[in-house]
Amino acid sequence: MDPSLVADAMRKSVPWVQTNGVEFTEVGVDRVVAALPDRPESRNHVGGPHAAMLFGVGETASGAVVMAAFGGHLDRATPLVARAEIAYRKLALGPLTAEAVLERPAADVVAELEGGQRPEFPVRVSVRDAEGVVTTELVVTWTLKPQR
Incomplete structure (x- = not known):
């Protein structure tokens, strides 16, 4: 898939992206940066984005890099999250950016x-x-489930 098409594909196929105003500011085949605006209705009891929003923007950025790297294989495999680990390091305030980086060469995964x-x-x-x-910080482990 052409990386320039990833943002549009994410907006069309993942309703959460539009609902929460996620924007994709950088898209490459092994790295994506997504931005989440600060919205009062998404805040927690201490004034920052709710933990669900932090996870959501991180998982969404990871999904966009998966689409950029493996979108050309969607006819034979479905990308799915297998598991995720998250660490909340510091109180987040205001707008956020999430940088997602593919940790394995795409060619190895396709092989x-x-x-x-x-x-x-x-x-x-x-x-x-x-x-x-x-x-x-998150590590989102994805799988490509072969189509049967």
Whole structure:
């Protein structure tokens, strides 16, 4: 899939993206940056984005990098989250950016898929506040489930 089409595909196929105003500011085949605006209705009891919003923007950024890297294989495999780990490091305030980086070479993942396996691969995500401080870190492990 052409990386320039990923943002549009995410907006059309993932309603959460439009509902919460996620924008994709950078899209590459192994790295995506997504932005989440600060909205009062998405805040928690201490005035920052709710933990669900932090996870949501991070997982969404990871999904966009998966689409950029493996969108050309959607006719034979469905990308799914297998598991995720999250660490809340610092109180987040204001608008957020989430940088997602594919941790394995896409060619290795595709080779496993072509070899009849169901590959798993991590995407590392750093969520930063408006000052650029990392507030949240995620590792989202994805799989490509072969179509049967």
